Amino acid sequence: MNIDILKNTLQSLCLEFSKLCNDRKLKLVTAESCTAGLISGYLTDLPGSSAYIEGGFVTYSNHMKAKVLGVSEYSLNEFGAVSEQVAREMVQGALNNALMANIGVAVTGIAGPEGGSHHKPVGCVWIAVQRNNKPAIAKKFMFSGNREAVRLQTVIEAVKLLQYIAQD
Helix, strand or coil, X not given: CCXXXXXXXXXXXXXXXXXXXXXXXXXXXXXXXXXXXXXXXXXXXXXXXXXXXXXXXXXXXXXXXXXXXXXXXXXXXXXCCCCHXXXXXXXXXXXXXXXXXXXXXXXXXXXXXXXXXXCCCCCEEEEEEEECCCCCEEEEEECCCCHHHHHHHHHHHHHHHHHHXXXX
């Protein structure tokens, strides 16, 4: 996994997404766990990002997911933090807490090198995106490589999903 190629890909995607947001008058909110602000970081590397970034939440612990984003204790206990249900609740919670945002993304996963299990190995990531009052779209990914590679691949796929719903 070539980190430089991932970073170059990501920078191009972020530029495309910024143009799309500006054209469509979109304001983004993020809810990040395994990426810990990396999505916001890459998107705000671009000048003028305040026109399309409303803000973001880094909710690494289950406690923060529940208290800040309103993720249900039931979902956390029944499905675990790395699950479709939690990713969907995270993006909805982010949109509920950022009233000026009209598009959101949430990521939760296991970046490694530890923390994986048989059912949820290192590289398992759920990404949820949502626009306005439409239903969230959530996708599961199984990334490979070291911690940095998993996190960069997560951001790449998150921006791709955001582009997809931004065009809707």
